[in-house]
Amino acid sequence: MKLGDWLDRRTGVRAALRWGLDEPVAGGASFAYVFGSVLAFLLVLQIVTGILLATAYSPSSTDAWASVAYIQDQMTLGWFVRGLHSHGASAMVIVAGLHLMQTALYGAYRAPRELNWWIGVVMLGVLLAFALTGYLLPWDQTGYWATKVATGIAGTTPIAGRQIQELAQGGNEYGNLTLTRFFALHVLVLPGALVTLFALHLFLFRRHGVTPHWWLSEEALAKRTRPFWPDQMFKDTVAMAAVFAAMVGITLWSGGVSLDAPADPSTSFDARPEWYFRPLFQALKYFSGPMEKLVALGLPAVLGGFLIALPLIDRGESRSPRRRWKQLGALGVIAVLMIALTAISFREDAGDPKVAKGKQAAEALARRARTLALMFGVPAEGGTAVYALEPGVRARALWGEHCAGCHQGAKRSAPEIGPGYNSRAWIRDFLAAPSGPRFFGPTRIRGMEPALLKGADLDAVVELVYAQTGASDADKERLTRGKSVFEAECATCHALDDKTEGGAAPNLWRRGSIETLSSFIARPDHARFFGKANEMPAFFDELDRADRRALAEWLVSLRGRSWR
Amino acid sequence: MADEPKPLPANRRRFLEVATLALGGAVSVVLGVPLVRYFLSPLGRKVVSAPDSAIDVCAESAVPADGKPLQVRVISDAQRDAWVTRERVAVGSAWIRREGGKVVALSGQCPHLGCAFSFDGERFRCPCHRSAFKVNGERESGPAKRGLDPLPVEVVGGRVRLRFIRFQPDVAERTEV
Numbered sequence: 001m002k003l004g005d006w007l008d009r010r011t012g013v014r015a016a017l018r019w020g021l022d023e024p025v026a027g028g029a030s031f032a033y034v035f036g037s038v039l040a041f042l043l044v045l046q047i048v049t050g051i052l053l054a055t056a057y058s059p060s061s062t063d064a065w066a067s068v069a070y071i072q073d074q075m076t077l078g079w080f081v082r083g084l085h086s087h088g089a090s091a092m093v094i095v096a097g098l099h100l101m102q103t104a105l106y107g108a109y110r111a112p113r114e115l116n117w118w119i120g121v122v123m124l125g126v127l128l129a130f131a132l133t134g135y136l137l138p139w140d141q142t143g144y145w146a147t148k149v150a151t152g153i154a155g156t157t158p159i160a161g162r163q164i165q166e167l168a169q170g171g172n173e174y175g176n177l178t179l180t181r182f183f184a185l186h187v188l189v190l191p192g193a194l195v196t197l198f199a200l201h202l203f204l205f206r207r208h209g210v211t212p213h214w215w216l217s218e219e220a221l222a223k224r225t226r227p228f229w230p231d232q233m234f235k236d237t238v239a240m241a242a243v244f245a246a247m248v249g250i251t252l253w254s255g256g257v258s259l260d261a262p263a264d265p266s267t268s269f270d271a272r273p274e275w276y277f278r279p280l281f282q283a284l285k286y287f288s289g290p291m292e293k294l295v296a297l298g299l300p301a302v303l304g305g306f307l308i309a310l311p312l313i314d315r316g317e318s319r320s321p322r323r324r325w326k327q328l329g330a331l332g333v334i335a336v337l338m339i340a341l342t343a344i345s346f347r348e349d350a351g352d353p354k355v356a357k358g359k360q361a362a363e364a365l366a367r368r369a370r371t372l373a374l375m376f377g378v379p380a381e382g383g384t385a386v387y388a389l390e391p392g393v394r395a396r397a398l399w400g401e402h403c404a405g406c407h408q409g410a411k412r413s414a415p416e417i418g419p420g421y422n423s424r425a426w427i428r429d430f431l432a433a434p435s436g437p438r439f440f441g442p443t444r445i446r447g448m449e450p451a452l453l454k455g456a457d458l459d460a461v462v463e464l465v466y467a468q469t470g471a472s473d474a475d476k477e478r479l480t481r482g483k484s485v486f487e488a489e490c491a492t493c494h495a496l497d498d499k500t501e502g503g504a505a506p507n508l509w510r511r512g513s514i515e516t517l518s519s520f521i522a523r524p525d526h527a528r529f530f531g532k533a534n535e536m537p538a539f540f541d542e543l544d545r546a547d548r549r550a551l552a553e554w555l556v557s558l559r560g561r562s563w564r
Numbered sequence: 565m566a567d568e569p570k571p572l573p574a575n576r577r578r579f580l581e582v583a584t585l586a587l588g589g590a591v592s593v594v595l596g597v598p599l600v601r602y603f604l605s606p607l608g609r610k611v612v613s614a615p616d617s618a619i620d621v622c623a624e625s626a627v628p629a630d631g632k633p634l635q636v637r638v639i640s641d642a643q644r645d646a647w648v649t650r651e652r653v654a655v656g657s658a659w660i661r662r663e664g665g666k667v668v669a670l671s672g673q674c675p676h677l678g679c680a681f682s683f684d685g686e687r688f689r690c691p692c693h694r695s696a697f698k699v700n701g702e703r704e705s706g707p708a709k710r711g712l713d714p715l716p717v718e719v720v721g722g723r724v725r726l727r728f729i730r731f732q733p734d735v736a737e738r739t740e741v
Contacts, residue, residue: 045595048595048599049599052599052602052603055603056646058647063647063648066647066648067646067647069647070646070647074647075602075605076601076602076604076605077598077601077602077605078602078605080598080602081598081599081602226572229581230572230577230580230581230584231572231580233580233584234580234583234584237583237584237587237588237591238587240588240591241587241588241590241591244591244594244595248594373647376649377644377645377646377647377648377649378647378648378649379648379649379650380648380649380650544615544641544642545617
């Protein structure tokens with residue numbers, strides 16, 4: 001204990017610990033007093049998980065969604081840390097509500113504890129501000145659109161509405177400054193405020209002690225009074241562990257918290273706020289026009305005002321709930337109304353097929369965006385640019401830029417490529433007229449004569465060429481026949497093996513497969529393909545390997561469509 | 565707070581103390597392990613990556629005929645940096661020169677601690693800790709433990725391409741990182 005002594009002599013840590021742990025709990029330990037401690041635990045949990053999230057989060061309109069998707073899908077247990085942080089926020093709101101109810105029931109807002117009650121009410125407001133600012137940070141569809149509604153409501157404030165809105169969103173529109181300001185509020189201003197208020201709250205609490213049961217006399221209370229450690233601490237720890245277990249359970253069961261598709265101002269999105277704003281969300285549905293604005297701004301003000309006023313309107317002698325039924329009744333009615341509005345809101349959503357459909361579509365889009373982000377990373381242009389990475393989308397863009405000019409439309413200078421390319425019907429048409437206008441007609445390549453094959457022989461060769469594309473539905477019997485017909489009719493010019501180069505015509509080995517098309521796009525003048533007869537530009541330098549492959553994949557996907 | 569609180573029976577007190585510490589410890593472990601694993605997530609992971617292919621840096625004709633080195637920017641076609649993919653990203657610099665009939669390249673990072681160095685007309689000098697190297701990369705003086713790092717070069721169709729490799733700094737043995 002030498003180190004302990006050394007430290008104690010310099011800091012007085014033992015006395016401080018004793019002061020902390022030996023606090024007398026009037027009337028003895030009770031589960032009624034656990035909520036404050038659970039909130040303190042949750043605050044620490046939120047700070048720790050919040051710091052960890054901040055180590056990988058980037059508050060910019062191009063990077064925010066991408067960095068959250070990175071946390072969620074690529075960092076070790078990122079989904080778990082993010083899930084805990086989000087469910088921790090919900091837990092704080094619930095436990096703060098219970099804390100408020102318990103202290104109100106016990107009359108803890110009354111003199112001499114009014115000031116501490118007011119601090120608590122302000123802390124509740126800070127919690128909601130945390131929720132509001134945190135909801136936007138992922139910059140996903142839900143957060144973006146729900147927060148737009150919130151700042152829109154702020155914008156309807158009389159006189160300075162527009163200014164308030166511009167201050168909140170950092171300018172005329174949602175953008176980088178909206179995120180940086182929300183981020184600064186969420187990780188600097190609000191934590192500073194909450195921790196300061198928490199310290200004051202704790203200080204005043206220690207000054208006045210717990211507000212004990214109202215049904216015991218002073219002497220009976222004194223007889224049952226025990227120090228905080230270990231009785232009350234045990235009960236607090238049990239409650240913390242229970243809340244924590246519930247949070248971990250929900251996080252594991254739900255796979256963390258959802259991340260929607262990246263915010264896209266060009267879409268319509270039926271956003272829902274976080275569940276604890278549902279009462280207000282639902283209440284607003286019943287009003288329209290000027291009344292809507294009045295309710296949106298007035299309802300929270302009235303509720304807050306009522307909580308602030310509670311110590312002032314309850315100055316009776318007794319702390320017995322029976323003597324305070326009016327005040328407690330009003331509080332109860334408010335609680336029941338809020339729960340009812342929340343329940344109605346969720347039931348309306350559950351019964352609305354449009355909401356279910358919208359949710360399904362949103363989830364599918366989110367999966368698509370997150371899969372693309374996981375595979376390719378998010379382009380520097382921002383979250384919504386991931387869709388351009390989808391092989392088909394990217395390939396179509398490349399096609400339009402590099403290929404369509406020659407291979408599509410009336411002014412073609414090369415064979416037509418479109419839906420049904422390399423399908424059986426395409427091969428059949430090609431064999432019938434290789435120099436026809438849809439094939440080599442626009443080029444100078446004239447080496448191939450129309451095939452004179454008919455019936456089963458033609459079918460067999462078509463099948464053989466078709467099988468080269470990698471199609472899995474090629475007919476085996478026809479292939480065998482096709483090989484012998486090929487030997488007799490085609491092999492003078494065309495090879496069909498993986499090595500011959502420099503033949504009179506392209507080697508048809510795996511012609512039309514993803515690999516061969518990729519190589520062909522890179523070097524159509526390769527001796528394996530057209531060699532000296534080639535007229536198509538080589539894209540080896542212009543397109544990188546991934547782009548050539550994307551293009552090849554897309555060309556192969558055309559095979560499944562019908563050739564007209 | 566009138567009376568001194570009455571103590572609990574010793575065995576009950578002991579039980580509550582142990583149970584509280586055990587429960588608190590369990591919560592700390594269940595919480596702490598995932599949080600630490602999350603924090604260690606970037607360890608040993610290729611968070612920033614670029615394709616391994618050769619990078620076109622300049623025309624062969626641009627390399628001075630007299631053996632003097634030419635500094636070139638090494639710009640990768642693509643780079644993935646954690647959540648972002650970018651095109652045309654500068655990843656470093658290199659020095660290209662002719663040696664005999666061949667084109668050779670040296671990495672632009674000082675093998676001491678990775679500073680960018682310059683050429684004073686005769687030798688390479690690193691401004692950070694005064695390491696000096698001959699024009700062929702051989703170490704002359706200063707704290708560097710090895711000569712400048714050569715990079716694999718090829719000349720294709722009149723263009724100089726190189727593979728940009730990063731080496732462990734401040735060790736005598738040249739090892740890729």
